[in-house]
Amino acid sequence: MITKRLLASTPEDIQEAGELLKAGKLVAVPTETVYGLAADARQPEAVNKIFAAKNRPTNHPLIVHMPGADRLNQWAKNIPEKAFQLAEAFWPGPLTLLLDKADHVSSVITGGLDTIGLRVPNQPVLLKLLREFDLAVAAPSANPYQKLSPTTAEHVLAGLDGKIAAVLDAGPCGVGTESTIVRINDKNAEILRSGPISADQIQTHLSIPVVTPEHHTQAVSGNKAVHYCPNAKVKVKTFEQIKDGNKNALIKIAALVFTGDISPEGIETISKLSSNHINYRHDFYAVLHELDNQNVDEIWVEAPPLSDDWNDIVDRLNRAAEK
Ligand code: TXA
Ligand code: MG
Numbered sequence: 001m002i003t004k005r006l007l008a009s010t011p012e013d014i015q016e017a018g019e020l021l022k023a024g025k026l027v028a029v030p031t032e033t034v035y036g037l038a039a040d041a042r043q044p045e046a047v048n049k050i051f052a053a054k055n056r057p058t059n060h061p062l063i064v065h066m067p068g069a070d071r072l073n074q075w076a077k078n079i080p081e082k083a084f085q086l087a088e089a090f091w092p093g094p095l096t097l098l099l100d101k102a103d104h105v106s107s108v109i110t111g112g113l114d115t116i117g118l119r120v121p122n123q124p125v126l127l128k129l130l131r132e133f134d135l136a137v138a139a140p141s142a143n144p145y146q147k148l149s150p151t152t153a154e155h156v157l158a159g160l161d162g163k164i165a166a167v168l169d170a171g172p173c174g175v176g177t178e179s180t181i182v183r184i185n186d187k188n189a190e191i192l193r194s195g196p197i198s199a200d201q202i203q204t205h206l207s208i209p210v211v212t213p214e215h216h217t218q219a220v221s222g223n224k225a226v227h228y229c230p231n232a233k234v235k236v237k238t239f240e241q242i243k244d245g246n247k248n249a250l251i252k253i254a255a256l257v258f259t260g261d262i263s264p265e266g267i268e269t270i271s272k273l274s275s276n277h278i279n280y281r282h283d284f285y286a287v288l289h290e291l292d293n294q295n296v297d298e299i300w301v302e303a304p305p306l307s308d309d310w311n312d313i314v315d316r317l318n319r320a321a322e323k
Contacts, residue, residue, distance in 0.1 A: 003161050005153060008125040008170035017168045018133035021046075026053055026163075028142040028156045029129070030170035031121040033094045033178050033196065034149040034285065035156050036065065036139030037164065041075075044106040047138045053163040056145040061111035062138040063096050063179070065121050067130035075118055075136065077102050082184050082206060089205040092122035094179040094196040109138050119179055125170050141178060142167070148230050148292065148320075151176055151285045158289075176281040177312045184208075194311035196281060212311075227319040230292035232299045234320040239302050242267070254291040255300040268296055277309045284313060288320075 006013035008030060017027050021038060024046035029038045037054060039046040041064045051058045064075055069087040072079060076099035083097050101109075101116035110116050121127065130136065141149040142156045142164075150156045153169035160167075180195030182202065191199055191212045203210040232254070239259040246253045246266030253267045258275045271287050273280045291299050301317055304310040 001162055001165065003157065003164055004166040005157070006166050006168045008168055013168065014125060014129055014132075017166060018129050018135070020165045021129075021135060021137065022133060024049075025165035026050060027165055028150075028153070028160065028167040029123075029126050029137070029139065030153075030168060030173060031065070031123045031126060031139075032092075032173060032175045033121070034151055034173055034176070035142040035153070035167070036063075036121075036137070037142035037156075037160070038065070038137035038139040041109060041136040041138040044108040047106065047108045050138065050140060053160060054140065054143070054145050056140065058108075059111040060140075061113055061115075061117060062109050062140050063117040063119055064105075064109060064136050064138050065119060065126070065130065066136045067127055068092075068120055071136065072099075072118065073102075075102050075105060075116055076100060080184055080186070082189070082208065085205055086182065086184070086189075086202065087120075090197055090202075091120040092127065093120070094122070094175055094177075095119060095202075096179045096181045096193075096195075098181065098183040098192065115183075117181065123170065123174075125168070129168075146227055146229055148228060148288055149178060149285050150289075155285070155289055172282075172286065174282070176284055176286075177316060180312070194315050196312060198308045198311065200308045225319060226322045228316045229320050229323045230288050230299060232292055232296050233323065234317065235298055235300050236303050236317050236321055237300050242270075242300050242302060251298060252294075252296040253298050253300055254294055254296040255302075256287055256291065257302040258304075259302060267300070269294055277304075277307075277313070280304075281313065284316075 078100045096117045096119040144159045151173040156167045180197040181193040183190045189210045245264035254269045304313045
């Protein structure tokens with residue numbers, strides 16, 4: 001299959017992306033977090049193709065992306081009042097709510113679970129596409145299973161070229177890490193995957209406590225320990241350790257820091273990102289893709305600050321380092 005590159009700046013290309021989705025094809029679409037590999041959520045055969053393209057196990061559930069919170073009742077039932085409060089506060093935006101699925105929702109989407117992950121993405125071109133074609137799309141991140149997530153159309157093509165009908169290129173994603181996943185019950189709200197919206201931010205909109213279970217992986221099926229991996233081995237180190245350099249001439253190292261400008265011995269390439277978490281997050285995956293393309297053995301990443309705002313970065317790095 002030849003994968004078409006469509007441009008989000010061209011109305012005819014947006015039209016074509018919509019027609020491909022309606023025809024049951026896979027199209028990688030921009031969201032504010034990372035690019036998603038989309039299929040029409042009302043066509044289980046189309047959704048099913050996602051698993052083969054990504055090489056993802058079929059029992060890993062997918063998030064459904066809707067054009068507005070007014071569609072919540074189409075996809076979920078028994079929706080708690082507090083879920084509407086969060087939707088009101090954070091949509092469109094990088095928040096996924098886990099709710100009871102509506103009866104019609106195919107188990108292909110939910111991996112056989114009775115719940116469904118829903119969000120309204122904050123990406124103007126995608127919202128326009130979803131609205132104009134009256135679509136909701138099931139979309140995981142548009143990368144091969146367990147690999148680094150894509151924040152540009154180039155990243156998508158590097159992993160999925162030839163396996164999907166098209167990618168709709170809207171340039172780099174605005175936010176940069178995957179959405180915060182929240183499950184609400186009567187007693188509390190649980191953060192099952194940390195993301196750009198922090199626990200503190202969610203807490204300001206809720207009267208019940210916001211908790212972060214220590215072990216995400218059991219609660220969210222498919223949310224595996226090994227995930228988000230570049231080809232090189234990731235090692236999380238302190239700034240001082242990286243500054244000390246690499247004394248083993250047999251291994252090629254790249255490093256990613258945010259504290260200061262350094263050029264340690266024995267380190268092939270060093271990238272510096274902002275110490276502001278918003279700017280760091282924006283470039284995080286792109287820098288990891290870039291360093292990984294240099295065919296190094298290891299990528300040393302400076303340990304992020306232990307603060308609520310950085311939890312998603314810490315989580316992704318820990319999982320990348322599990323490999
Ligand atoms: O920002 C994002 O969330 C991106 C963009 C494309 O929207 N999507 C994304 O999808 O990261 P994915 O499939 O790579 O990760 C979704 C996570 C998986 O760990 C999956 O197991 C979990 O959400 N998930 C989805 N539906 C679920 C459900 N009903 N119950 C438990 N976990 C669910
Ligand atoms: Mg993913």
